[in-house]
Amino acid sequence: MNSRRRFLQKMAITAAGLPLLRFQSLAGNFRRDEPVLRVAMMGLGGYANRVADAMKACTKAKIVGAISGTPTKLSDWQQRFGIPVKNCYNYENFDQIKHNPDIDVVYITTPNALHHSQVLRVAAAGKHVICEKPMALNAKEGQEMVDACRKAGVQLLVGYRMHFEPKTLAITEMRKRNEFGKIMFFQGQCGFRIGDPTQWRLNKELAGGGSIMDIGIYAINGARYMVGEEPVWITAQEIKTDPVKFKPGVDETIQFQMGFPSGAIASCLSTYNMNYLDRFYLNGEKGFAELQPSTGYGPIKGRTNQGELTQPHVTHQTVQMEEMADILLRGKKPAIPVDGAEGVRDLKIIDAIYAAVRSGKREML
Known part of the structure; x- marks a missing residue:
């Protein structure tokens, strides 16, 4: 009986100390006492897959959403990355991410000519944006994207890994x-x-x-x-x-x-x-x-x-997303700009x- 009492007392003391510890979630590498950048990928082609696979090793960022015009790609990503159906969109309805608190940033990896309009729409939805390079087709478009994000109060980063x-x-x-x-x-x-x-x-x-x-x-x-x-x-x-x-x-x-x-x-x-x-x-x-x-x-x-x-x-994309999480969530200034x-x-x-x-x-x- 005394042994059992001592065991329970020891467990109670250990449990009381747990909130003070930094430990890994059962779901992955993420620390529960640190904010994690929640990313939706737009354009689920070869490079998006490379980024998403690299992010499996991230501790500060994770894939939570997907945007594509191909339903089979969305289904595949739901299974591979554990993305809930409610966080999946197509190119016609992705403006609705403004109502989705699960998503912090949209990473755009579509063809160059689509970047301009897609960044403007993501900014209007109130989400941060990471856009692959080149950011636009010309400097005029690029400046319009910068201005739109500034007006919306969101950050625009470019995928300079x-x-x-x-x-x-x-x-x-x-x-x-x-x-x-x-x-x-x-x-x-x-x-x-x-x-x-x-x-x-x-x-x-x-x-x-x-x-x-x-x-x-x-x-x-x-x-x-x-x-x-x-x-x-x-x-x-x-x-x-x-x-x-x-x-x-x-x-x-x-x-x-x-x-x-x-x-x-x-x-x-x-x-x-x-x-x-x-x-x-x-x-x-x-x-x-x-x-x-x-x-x-x-x-x-x-x-x-x-x-x-x-x-x-x-892996470059792992480092990039860890650093971009620090930029977007913690205000870190990179050694070489990526804005x-x-x-x-x-x-x-x-x-x-x-x-x-x-x-x-x-x-x-």
Whole structure:
């Protein structure tokens, strides 16, 4: 009897202490005493699946909703990610998320041309937005999206996963500490041979362009955060070897150059017709940095004049969503911006690249 009494007393003391502990929910990795970012994915294609699978390892964000025009995809996601039917929408009725307190943010991974209208609708519904890059078809659309989110009192983030990648951040921190000295030159090479000629990425109406609107934006964005400045001029040249596959308005290969206020220059290549192009190179008066591969899903490999970069690889989308949860829920400021204004800066450069291709002249920014 005494033993039983001592056991019950011990259990009571233990139970009394439980609210003070941080522990994992039976449903997953989430801590009950921390807010979790509740995400609805819009556009359930290949990249959305990659993000959702990566989020299984997140402790600060989880998939709670889905938006798609394909009923079978919604059914599949309900089963795979435990999404309740009430949190599933199609493209006609997703405005009703404004009545759904289970959803904090909508992550948009649809074709480029749909981003503008979808972000405006999500903002009007009072939800935060994460939009894949490029954020819009041009800077005018992008600024309208930023303005709409600001007016609605919601945040707009862009899916710049490389802004959280450890080796990338290591180089930008070295540059901030002046370890490379005055930056002189950046080279960004981004490309692959694109497959199915009927896919949306080769449809001008849906993609807004060609390789620049897909893979080239990595070199544009990378030049900015590696050099640490905003470009002031652009020149660009287009090469098209297959006008059947790459129809008017869909660029196959573009070489472009950028000049920065300090005098640094960038030389970049964006292509849908060459494989094995995924390299950043930064040159300064006192040192250099190289990433190869530089923007793929990983692992990223890099070195500087001081030696090999050894930061461990973690799935990019897992890190991105953990960090974005901190930004949206806890006001964290990222080392490299990922907000809508950052997206507009890239779109202004894209606009200038296409203008330079048409004019054959230097375009000022």
